[in-house]
Amino acid sequence: MAPPAVTVELSGRLTEEDAITMEREVWDQLQTAELSLPVLFDLEELEGCQLLARPALIALQTRIASQQRRSAWVASRPRFRGLGLLICHEARDPLASVVPNRELATQWFEGDGKREDAAQRVAKRLAEIKAGEAK
Amino acid sequence: MKTNLSVGQRLFLAAYNRAFATFLGWRQDAINEEYVRTYGVSGLLKFGKMIGDVIATLTERYGEAHAQHLVGFAGLLNGCGFCGVGHNLTANVLLFQDDGSIFPIDEQDVPRLQHLEDSALMAELEAKLVDTEYTHVLELLQRMYSLRNGGVQSESEDDTYLLLALDMWLVNNECTIAIGLDIEPEQVPIFAKFSRDSELYRRYREARTAEI
Numbered sequence: 001m002a003p004p005a006v007t008v009e010l011s012g013r014l015t016e017e018d019a020i021t022m023e024r025e026v027w028d029q030l031q032t033a034e035l036s037l038p039v040l041f042d043l044e045e046l047e048g049c050q051l052l053a054r055p056a057l058i059a060l061q062t063r064i065a066s067q068q069r070r071s072a073w074v075a076s077r078p079r080f081r082g083l084g085l086l087i088c089h090e091a092r093d094p095l096a097s098v099v100p101n102r103e104l105a106t107q108w109f110e111g112d113g114k115r116e117d118a119a120q121r122v123a124k125r126l127a128e129i130k131a132g133e134a135k
Numbered sequence: 136m137k138t139n140l141s142v143g144q145r146l147f148l149a150a151y152n153r154a155f156a157t158f159l160g161w162r163q164d165a166i167n168e169e170y171v172r173t174y175g176v177s178g179l180l181k182f183g184k185m186i187g188d189v190i191a192t193l194t195e196r197y198g199e200a201h202a203q204h205l206v207g208f209a210g211l212l213n214g215c216g217f218c219g220v221g222h223n224l225t226a227n228v229l230l231f232q233d234d235g236s237i238f239p240i241d242e243q244d245v246p247r248l249q250h251l252e253d254s255a256l257m258a259e260l261e262a263k264l265v266d267t268e269y270t271h272v273l274e275l276l277q278r279m280y281s282l283r284n285g286g287v288q289s290e291s292e293d294d295t296y297l298l299l300a301l302d303m304w305l306v307n308n309e310c311t312i313a314i315g316l317d318i319e320p321e322q323v324p325i326f327a328k329f330s331r332d333s334e335l336y337r338r339y340r341e342a343r344t345a346e347i
Contacts, residue, residue: 051317078249078256082214082308082316089173089309098213100253104285118305119182125299126188134295 005038005109006030011045019049019056027063038109039064039071040102043080054087061091071096072105088115137172144171151179161324166217169310182306189303196296200229201272203326204238205297208276209304210311211245212253212283217315218308219245220323228325231339239263241343243320253284 008026030039049057064071073084075098084098094114099105128134140148148171152164170179193202203226210218224242231237240263248256257280264273279297281287289298308315329335 076253077251078212078214078219078253080214081212082216082249082312085213085215085308085312086316089312100284107285115309116306118302119185121302122185122189122299122306125295125302126185126192129192129295129299134292135289 005040005105006033007040007042009042009045010049011047013048013050014046014053015050016052016056019053023056023060026060030064030067030069035067035069037069039069040105040109041071041073041084042102043073043075043077043084046075046080049080049083054083057087058090061087061093061096064096065091065093068095070109072108073098074100074102074105076100140168140171144176147171147176159326160328161326161330163217163324165314166311169313173310186303186307189299193296193300197275200226200233200238201275202226203229204272205275205279205300206304207242207245208279209283209300210308210315211249212280213304213308213312214249215304215308215311215315216246216249216318216320217311217323218304219249219315220318220320221326224323225326227343228327228329228336228339231342232335235342237339237343239266239269246320253280 006026006029008022010022026039061071071093073081073087073096075081075084081098081100088096088098094116097105097108097115099108125134148164148168152162152167155167156162167179170182174182190202190206193205196202197205203222207219207222207226210222220242223240223245227238227240227242240260248259251259257277260276261273264270264276275293275297278287278293279301282289282294282297283301289295325331325336
């Protein structure tokens with residue numbers, strides 16, 4: 001069974017007003033939630049996101065970063081994974097990740113890695129290949 | 136809110152962007168700036184070298200064009216139009232230069248593909264790469280997709296190379312996404328010594344249009 005998380009399901013076309021309301025409501029909830037509780041943003045039913053909605057999403061992610069709380073943006077469309085990545089990037093939140101499904105979100109919540117760890121894996125694999133040790 | 140660059144960083148970038156364009160053949164000033172904003176000058180240099188090493192490693196194993204297809208697919212999956220369009224464009228022109236062939240996936244189609252559900256995206260790639268000459272590249276793309284989506288564990292030498300591409304583009308897209316999420320395909324450069332103004336590119340587009 002997946003561990004509990006504060007889950008935010010976004011659907012339809014997200015407007016600036018929707019995003020501002022969502023930011024306020026989720027932040028209200030997170031201020032009293034256990035810090036060990038991660039946040040899952042589910043974009044499966046999202047159809048679009050106004051450009052003007054992005055600042056509120058980035059502001060919320062920045063607040064989550066200030067709590068050092070783990071979070072994940074789940075999207076099965078590349079376009080919305082890109083949106084999630086932009087938000088994590090602009091919020092400078094190393095504990096936020098973008099994943100294609102909820103199973104990988106659960107793995108992310110259970111681990112202690114950071115998004116930037118991918119660079120260490122690249123260096124390790126390059127060294128393995130150079131040494132002829134690739135599996 | 137964007138972090139301002141220092142005067143020193145701006146001076147460095149002015150020189151670096153010129154040298155980058157001279158030695159590599161295309162400009163990506165806004166991407167370089169985002170790298171410096173995110174990782175500093177040392178990060179730009181470190182990851183720039185790392186990307187070069189990864190592409191060289193993939194090229195040695197799969198050839199120049201398919202190495203570009205693989206990293207282009209990694210960028211496509213991450214939602215980056217700069218990498219999704221740019222590396223597929225580079226791959227397609229290189230293939231055309233090699234033997235006159237037109238790869239079935241048009242780089243201009245990448246933004247539309249990025250709006251599809253992953254399952255529909257893979258179904259479309261499978262339908263387009265149905266000819267036997269594309270069997271190997273299709274298998275590599277399918278395997279990359281499975282590795283990215285966590286459905287399988289790494290178990291072969293190829294997997295090490297495919298994960299190398301996927302992880303490198305997780306790092307790269309961290310910065311390119313700031314420009315690549317909303318970029319128009321026509322604004323993306325070819326990542327090679329020849330540009331969109333070249334005779335080679337003009338002939339490639341003409342041949343692709345004639346294929347339809």
